[in-house]
Amino acid sequence: MDDADNLEGCRVLIVEDDAMISMMLQDVLEDMGCRVVAVASRLEEAQRRSEADDFDVALLDVNLRGEHTFPIAEAMLQRRRPFVLTTGYATTILPDSLHGATLLQKPYRRQDLEAALRDARHGG
Amino acid sequence: MSVASDISEGSDRGPSPRAEPAASAATLEASQNASWGESPVRSTSSEPSAAGNNEPDAHDLRAANERLLAMIQELHARNDELARANSELNSLIAATGIAALYLDRELRIRCCTPPVAGILGLEPACTGQRFADAVPHPEAANLVLDARQALRARTAVERELTGDDGRSYRVRLQPGRTGGHDAEGVALTFVETSEPERNDRGARALNAQLQAGKAFADSIIATVREPMLVLDGDLRVVTASRAFYRAFKTTPESTLQEMLYDLDGRRWDLPELRRLLEEVLPERTTIEAFEVRYASAVGERILLLNARRLRQQPGLEPLILLAFEDVTERVQARAALATSETKYRALFESIDAGFCIIEMLYDAAAKPADLRFLEVNPAFTRNNGLSDVVGKTLRGDLGVDLEQSWFDAYSSVAQTGEPIRFQQYSRAFRRWFDLNVFRVDLPALRRVAVLFTDITERKRSDRAVTRLASIVDSSDDAIVSKDLEGIVTSWNNGAEAMFGYTAAEAIGQSIASLIIPPDRQDEEDEILGRIRRGGSVDHFETVRRHKDGTRLDVSVTISPLRDRHGRVIGASKIARDIGERKRHERHRELLIQELNHRVKNTLASVQALAAQTFRGSGMRDAVANFEARLLAMSRAHDVLTRESWQGAAIREVVGDAVAAWVGKSGGRATVDGPEIRLRPAMAIALAMALHELATNAVKYGALSNKQGKVNIQWSVSDDPKPCFRLRWLEHGGPPVHAPGRRGFGSRLIEYALARDLGGTVELSFNQAGVECRIETPLEEIREADTV
Structure with a gap:
């Protein structure tokens, strides 16, 4: 866990409302040796899960059924919790407070995901 | 007196004083018989006839003879005595120089003494001539009358006259008598009047005459309106008219007896005047209309001088009458008239307005039917396009069918003399005119002057201004003007609606205090600075403040306002409320983001779906290819999203597409071509x-080893329509083997791209490297609204 480059055993919280994508993510992350601790597809759930400390990094979709998850991201930033924002939006949509956060544009490649996770863990 | 009377009495009895003392007795007898011997001759002639009739005896004859002889002796003695007396009288008369003349009853000259000739201008051989014919003296006629009076009244008559010798004489005309009989003639004696008496009387008469003359002259001089001076021979003022004192603001005290040249501070001491008075006048007696410019206390006057030498009695000093005619006003008026004529002429020549004098022409029904141009100015042609019109008629000669209403209007001015001013459009001229029409010359001539201006342009611009004003009024944009201090000078309806202030509230206020938010005050200063320098501000998007405090998104365009001389005096500002546009923009942006979000999420879902589908199927490569293509499509979408789907810059598209692969190969791809928005x-x-x-x-190609390179170039050429060409060329890679079967990639390029582009795509698997040529009309690929 301390070795940021090594994702083996890394606990990941998935916040994603698209079931297909979250299923793929679980497969891909497990292939990488990560352990998915939870998948949240609703804002309240995401909120609650994000406040727990049973994960090393969160994969946080910016939009959950039309609702922004920026407050969650900001809160995690406050608590210095590592996270990766995933979004179909352009980067320009990010509020100023989240500039500098690691962002993955959908769709992304497996290697992009890996790099982002490492990046987030470094930054965090 | 006594001498003259003696002579005259003596003359009665004796022979003519001019008879020679040495005259013979026969002559004397003959002469006596002719004048005085009547009685003796009668007695002599009667006696022989009586003797002859009575037959006297010798004794009687002898006695008679003796008596006769005694009588003859006595007669001789008397004759001698008489001759002696006559001779003595003549020498006495010659010695005394008495002037005397004797006329008979018929006023023929019987005799005269020599001095008379000098007095009356008689010829020596005048005896026997009629006095009236022989005497050339001007008083001759009067003397004849006097002589007749003397004869008639048998009394002496006296008269005074001036002789040809210039002396004064008293003439006494005495009728001559012979002892109680009728006068036999008239004796004129001339006695020179004594010197004192003459002087005294002459002076009295002259003085009276002079006084009367002077009074007459003075009264004339006093009453004439013209200033007048009478000068003596030394050019000293003898008399001055009251008008003179008035005109030259002077008094008799400082004028009379003064030299003309000394008057009024020697203003009259003019060389030319001196010459005229001293040289010309003595010869010509008059000088007329000599012009003098005289700088008097009352300003410069222009005077005409008339001088005249007055005829005087001989021996008296000549006088000069000097009359002044002040023609200043006349000269000035004439000059003013000439000046104003010149001025008006120049004015009419130079004004921009057309000017003409026309004569109205009437038909048989006394209806104004045409007009003739009598005079036009140069601007005439500029204002109505007609040239060479003088002397011509408008309808008849020039063929301009001016509307009847114009003729009626001109005619009414010609008839009533009431000037009119009007603006009217003429179809005949296709122009608008502004006209002043007034009558000139005599009413009967039916002449009017027309001062007119072609105001077509002004009307047009007036209409444009009106239109502009209505646009400004009706505009939703706020259109305001302000001076260089930022004080509002105009405020339209749009501004009222946009900012909430009425024009009355806004005008005169500082625009900064009204609508500029506090955090934008610097901006206003900057704008004013730029306007002062003559610059402008175009479509500047900023924020303004409503009266209620609301912030408004506006786009402002500000231009300097200039006066006629081009000086910047303020600014006009058009503010458009772009709040709506801003909201639209934000909305659209949101939609695009949402679209993108969905597209990307869908792509991600498809990616996940494929991954799940082929998981564990052993088709990893196929899945990887699929995923790569999906991501390529996604990247292309990114470019579009960044541009809000307003097309995409070709450099970005090409760059992004190859960056995924080539970026990592360190400059092994070169990209070159003009920017085109796709x-x-x-x-x-x-x-x-x-x-x-x-x-x-x-x-397999150039990027599969470590040396190969890819060159991507595109260009636009005109042949003849703009054509887009792109070439992908690989080199330095391993030898290329053409694939046996066209895979999906090849088909996607050759078929799908060609169809999408509407052009041709040529893919060549050359051994040196793959080459792909894409060619398509530019209009097929270029975003329409870009250049």
Whole structure:
């Protein structure tokens, strides 16, 4: 866990409302040796899960059924919790407070995901 | 007196004083018989006839003879005595120089003494001539009358006259008598009047005459309106008219007896005047209309001098009458008239307005039917386009069918003399005119002057201004003007609606205090500064403040306002409320983001779906290819999203497409071509094709080893329509083997791209490297609203 480059055993919280994508993510992350601790597809759930400390990094979709998850991201930033924002939006949509956060544009490649996770863990 | 009377009495009895003392007795007898011997001759002649009749005896004859002889002796003695007396009288008369003349009853000259000739201008051989014929003296006629009076009244008559010798004489005309009988003639004696008496009387008469003359002259001089001076021979003022004192603001005390040249501070001491008075006048007696410019206390006057030498009695000093005629006003008026004539002429020549004098022409029914141009100014042609019109008629000669209403209007001015001013459009001239029409000359001549201006342009611009004003009024844009201090000078309806202040509230206020938010005050200063320098501000998007405090998104365009001389005096400002546009923009942006979000999420879902589908199927490569293509499509979308789907820049599309592969190969790809904005569909099609080419290059082509390079070049040429050409060329890679079967990638490039682009795509697997040529009309791929 301390070795940021090594994702083996890394606990990941998935916040994603698209079931297909979250299923793929679980497969891909497990292939990488990560352990998915939870998948949240609703804002309240995401909120609650994000406040727990049973994960090393969160994969946080910016939009959950039309609702922004920026407050969650900001809160995690406050608590210095590592996270990766995933979004179909352009980067320009990010509020100023989240500039500098690691962002993955959908769709992304497996290697992009890996790099982002490492990046987030470094930054965090 | 006594001498003259003696002579005259003596003359009665004796022979003519001019008879020679040495005259013979016979002559004397004959002469006596003729004048005085009547009685003796009668007695002598009667006696022989009586003797003859009575037959006297010798004794009687002898006695008679003796008596006769005694009588003859006595007669001789008497004759001698008489001759002696006559001779003595003559020498006495000659010695005394008495002037005397004797006339008979018929006023013939019987005799005269020599001095008379000098007095009356008689010829020596005048005896026997009629006095009236022989005497040339002017008083001769009067003397004849006097002589007749003397004869008639038998009394002496006296008269005074001036002789040809210039002396004064008293003439006494005495009728001559012979002892109680009728006068036999008239004796004129001339006695020179004594010197004192003459002087005294002459002086009295002259003085009276002079006084009367002077009074007459003075009264004339006093009453004439012209200033007048009478000068003596030394040019000293003898008399001055009251008008003179008035005109030259002077008094008799400082004028009379003064030299003309000394008057009024020697203002009259003019060389030319001196010459005229001293040289010309003595010869010519008059000088007329000599012009003098005289700088008097009352300003410069222009005077005409008339001088006249007055005829005087001989021996008296000549006088000069000097009359002044002040023609200043007349000269000035004439000059003013000439000046004003010149001025008006110049004015009419130079004014921009057309001017003409026309004569109205009437038909048989006394209806104004035409007009004739009598005079026009140069601007005439400029204002109505007619040239060479003088002397011609408008309808008849020039063929301009001016509307009847114009003729009626002109005619009414010609008839009533009431000037009119009007503005009217003439179809005949196709112009608008502004006219002043007034009558000139005599009413009967039916002449009017027309001062007119072609105001077509002004009307047009007036209409434009009106239109502009209505546009300003009706505009939703706020259109305001302000001076260089930022004080509002105008405020339209749009401004009222946009900012909430009425024009009355806004005008005169500082625009900064009204609508500029506190955090934008610097901006206003900057704008005013730029306007003062003559600059302008174009479509500047900023924020302004409503009266209620609301912030408004506006786009402002500000231009300097200039006066006629081009000086910047303020600014006009058009503010458009772009709040709505801003909201639209934000909305659209949101929609695009949402679209993108969905597209990307869908792509991600498809990616996940494929991954799940082929998981564990052993088709990892196929899944990887699929995923790569999906991501290429996604990247192309990114470019479009960044541009809000307003097309995509070709450099970005090409760059992004190859960056995924080539970026990592460290400058092994060169990209070169002009910027072109591609339509969204074209951008995606091109990106997909490039992805396939790059994928192939990385797997088998130039990018599959460490040296190969890819060159991507495109260009636009005109032949004849703009044509877009792009070439992908690989070199330095391993030898290329053409694939036996066209894979999906090749087909995507050759078929799908060609169809999408509406052009041709040529893919060549040359041994040196793959080459792909894309050619299509530019209009097929270029975003329509870009250049």
